[in-house]
Amino acid sequence: MSSAHHPPSALFCRRCGHALERRIPDDGDTKVRGVCPACATIHYDNPLCVVGTVPYWGAHGEQVLLCLRNIEPRKGKWTLPAGFLELGETTAQGAARETDEEAGAKIEMGPLFSLMNVARVGQVHLYHLARLTSDRFTPGIETQEARLFTEAEVPWDEIAFTTVKVTLQRYFADRRAGVLGFHTADLD
Amino acid sequence: MSSAHHPPSALFCRRCGHALERRIPDDGDTKVRGVCPACATIHYDNPLCVVGTVPYWGAHGEQVLLCLRNIEPRKGKWTLPAGFLELGETTAQGAARETDEEAGAKIEMGPLFSLMNVARVGQVHLYHLARLTSDRFTPGIETQEARLFTEAEVPWDEIAFTTVKVTLQRYFADRRAGVLGFHTADLD
Numbered sequence: 001m002s003s004a005h006h007p008p009s010a011l012f013c014r015r016c017g018h019a020l021e022r023r024i025p026d027d028g029d030t031k032v033r034g035v036c037p038a039c040a041t042i043h044y045d046n047p048l049c050v051v052g053t054v055p056y057w058g059a060h061g062e063q064v065l066l067c068l069r070n071i072e073p074r075k076g077k078w079t080l081p082a083g084f085l086e087l088g089e090t091t092a093q094g095a096a097r098e099t100d101e102e103a104g105a106k107i108e109m110g111p112l113f114s115l116m117n118v119a120r121v122g123q124v125h126l127y128h129l130a131r132l133t134s135d136r137f138t139p140g141i142e143t144q145e146a147r148l149f150t151e152a153e154v155p156w157d158e159i160a161f162t163t164v165k166v167t168l169q170r171y172f173a174d175r176r177a178g179v180l181g182f183h184t185a186d187l188d
Numbered sequence: 189m190s191s192a193h194h195p196p197s198a199l200f201c202r203r204c205g206h207a208l209e210r211r212i213p214d215d216g217d218t219k220v221r222g223v224c225p226a227c228a229t230i231h232y233d234n235p236l237c238v239v240g241t242v243p244y245w246g247a248h249g250e251q252v253l254l255c256l257r258n259i260e261p262r263k264g265k266w267t268l269p270a271g272f273l274e275l276g277e278t279t280a281q282g283a284a285r286e287t288d289e290e291a292g293a294k295i296e297m298g299p300l301f302s303l304m305n306v307a308r309v310g311q312v313h314l315y316h317l318a319r320l321t322s323d324r325f326t327p328g329i330e331t332q333e334a335r336l337f338t339e340a341e342v343p344w345d346e347i348a349f350t351t352v353k354v355t356l357q358r359y360f361a362d363r364r365a366g367v368l369g370f371h372t373a374d375l376d
Contacts, residue, residue, distance in 0.1 A: 007202065007229075007232075008203075010202035010203075011202060011203060011204075011205075012200055012201060012202055012203070012204065012205035013200060013205075014195065014198035014199060014200055014202060014231075015196075015198075015199060015200070016199075016200065017199070017200030017201075017205040017206070017207065018205070019205065028329055028330075031274065041195075043202075044195075044272070045275050046236050046237070046272060046273060046274065046275065047237060047273050047274075047275055047277070048234050049234070049235060049237060049312055084232070084234060085234060085235050085312070086219065086234065086235075087233050087234065087235055087310045088307055088308075088310065089235070089307055090305035090307045090374050091303070091305055091312065092305075092374075093307070111372065112303060112372050115279070115300060115303070115314075117278035117279055117280075119276055119277055119278045119281070120276075122275045122276065124237055124273070124279065124312075126303075141216055142216075182370045184299065184300050186278050186280075
């Protein structure tokens with residue numbers, strides 16, 4: 001994950017700098033927004049997409065790459081490489097960038113594997129499958145260590161985010177069943 | 189779609205109203221952001237999620253509900269009900285809200301059917317299947333008309349958005365094949 005969080009609602013106008021009013025706009029909207037009394041710009045707060053990969057290794061994909069987080073939140077916990085989708089990227093492009101930034105892993109990008117709503121924090125998490133083409137990693141500054149784990153080795157109680165845990169559980173279950181699917185979940 | 193568009197980058201600080209600098213932040217980031225010289229708040233621009241439904245009717249789902257747009261962009265063109273995901277919603281909840289707002293349609297929400305990246309405009313479009321439980325519709329102010337179409341009746345040259353067209357094509361193809369899948373695409 002990058003260090004960006006969902007910001008609090010804007011207090012000042014992004015276009016002209018005037019203090020905002022909090023009210024329902026006059027355009028038929030039904031929700032309270034930040035509305036600029038000076039230039040009429042309406043400010044929307046929308047959910048963010050978090051994109052990542054399930055990087056796997058081995059003839060049967062029996063090992064996955066996890067990263068030991070070197071930054072808050074959840075410093076010292078293990079995660080799949082993931083972070084906020086940036087403007088101009090597809091989900092696969094964003095997932096590839098995060099996999100490079102956080103693990104320095106060489107991959108062949110695969111299909112979307114999981115989509116999980118984390119509505120409480122205004123996020124949608126999306127993980128792509130990614131076949132590792134090397135088992136040498138060069139983690140970036142956000143990562144203390146990057147290494148491969150079999151299902152039995154995964155530190156299940158030390159996983160940083162629920163969406164990572166659920167995605168890993170689905171991945172190993174699908175591998176046992178012999179077919180990789182697409183999974184959705186709504187998490188708290 | 190709601191009337192919200194992807195806004196241009198912020199010129200003034202959302203937190204204190206000071207004019208922003210455009211530069212790479214000092215936190216290890218690699219991209220130019222709006223950075224506040226007064227309070228150090230960093231402003232991120234991120235893609236938006238658009239959520240909607242494929243509302244279907246008939247014993248074999250042979251008809252789909254389309255809405256004739258009453259607002260720009262693409263006023264006078266046909267679309268599936270869809271709009272921007274709001275904070276606090278899951279993709280299914282947002283899709284249900286839009287289906288109610290734009291078509292006044294009664295539905296039973298189904299699984300995610302398509303995810304399409306429209307990276308050029310910074311959007312991810314997500315459509316859920318939705319079984320109509322009534323063929324009476326009460327469109328909102330954003331919609332001139334809401335009606336059912338068979339595949340042969342769909343006004344293919346009058347569809348408002350490429351993601352809608354691709355989703356409808358996949359839907360009817362899956363119906364012919366007898367199994368509804370999950371589809372992804374990257375569109376210009």
